[in-house]
Amino acid sequence: MVQAAGALPEAVRRLAEADFDDVARSFTGAGFDVAQPADGILTIRRNATVRGERPAVLVSVGVHGDETGPIELTAYLLDALSREPQALAVDLMVCVGNIGAIRAGKRFIDADLNRMFRVERGALSGTAEAARADAMVAATAAFFDGTGPQRWHLDLHTAIRPSVYPTFAIVPDLIEAGARRALVDWLGEAGIGAIIMNPESVGTYSYYSAEHHGAAGTTVELGRIGTLGQNDLSQFAAASHALDRLLRGMPAPGTASQPHVYKVARNIIKLSDAFTMAFGKDTQNFTPLRKGDEIARDGDTVYTVQHDEELVVFPNPDVRIGLRAGLMITRAD
Ligand SMILES: O=C(O)CCC(=O)N[C@@H](CCC(=O)O)C(=O)O
Numbered sequence: 001m002v003q004a005a006g007a008l009p010e011a012v013r014r015l016a017e018a019d020f021d022d023v024a025r026s027f028t029g030a031g032f033d034v035a036q037p038a039d040g041i042l043t044i045r046r047n048a049t050v051r052g053e054r055p056a057v058l059v060s061v062g063v064h065g066d067e068t069g070p071i072e073l074t075a076y077l078l079d080a081l082s083r084e085p086q087a088l089a090v091d092l093m094v095c096v097g098n099i100g101a102i103r104a105g106k107r108f109i110d111a112d113l114n115r116m117f118r119v120e121r122g123a124l125s126g127t128a129e130a131a132r133a134d135a136m137v138a139a140t141a142a143f144f145d146g147t148g149p150q151r152w153h154l155d156l157h158t159a160i161r162p163s164v165y166p167t168f169a170i171v172p173d174l175i176e177a178g179a180r181r182a183l184v185d186w187l188g189e190a191g192i193g194a195i196i197m198n199p200e201s202v203g204t205y206s207y208y209s210a211e212h213h214g215a216a217g218t219t220v221e222l223g224r225i226g227t228l229g230q231n232d233l234s235q236f237a238a239a240s241h242a243l244d245r246l247l248r249g250m251p252a253p254g255t256a257s258q259p260h261v262y263k264v265a266r267n268i269i270k271l272s273d274a275f276t277m278a279f280g281k282d283t284q285n286f287t288p289l290r291k292g293d294e295i296a297r298d299g300d301t302v303y304t305v306q307h308d309e310e311l312v313v314f315p316n317p318d319v320r321i322g323l324r325a326g327l328m329i330t331r332a333d
């Protein structure tokens, strides 16, 4: 649950409750065009005459309600910027994703919001999160519409289980080469240890922005899930600095190490209630498996490792039928 009022720093409480009123007032007072096109969504832009000259940056948090670290990180950055609004050098959209789930301290209420960003939603279409995804899609389209070519979408998450790389990101393959280079450099600056190049949407928000709006979109796993207000913010320090630097338009330091590069070998899709995995769902991300090892079975279907080595990411047999229960990846660099 979001802690009782007073127990959380004010900036964090406000962002977790999707209350942008103070921030909006501050940027409006400084002459920006500010709008709240839907609950939990704020856009701050320079007036229309200079629109398109500035990068457009979408920062989303809380797409999974129990991934609270990025909410804290973003709350502090936004609060600091609102005290010196002229320092904002980009057109900015901030999106607090699954507001009800954040309030409940759960990953989602009814179904995973981060599988709704595709036309075919199947059994997910009637769920509580579907309408929220529609609102996010509409606001995202309106935000990117008319902005210049520099478009970013940083969808900030934290992972359920430990990971060989404590921080990593999933990057859609289809991002144009120049924008991808800039994104990967930024991810290095943000202390991200590995990136996974992904050729195919499973309905995620960042893939949607990349595919439909030409954004350098990525899902960034910044560490482990934690309780709102009790996250160890030191694990997010590099990402926080890099995001602050991007929003203020400061030059990149140019000294960051590059993330290791992996690519998706296969999405393991749960086909039926008979689905079982050959290892526990607490298996850490980037655990290597050898050719022929069993990954999962689903009725008569047995999934085995096809390459000499594949690493497992996000193993979770408890997802709904039709959704990704794990990601198998191979080393690409
Ligand atoms: O730790 C986990 O199992 C889930 C962490 C998480 O929410 N990951 C994202 C990744 C999205 C992507 O593939 O771009 C998700 O599963 O939605």
Ligand SMILES: [Zn+2]
Residues within 6 Å of the ligand: 063, 064, 067, 157, 158
């Ligand atoms: Zn997540």
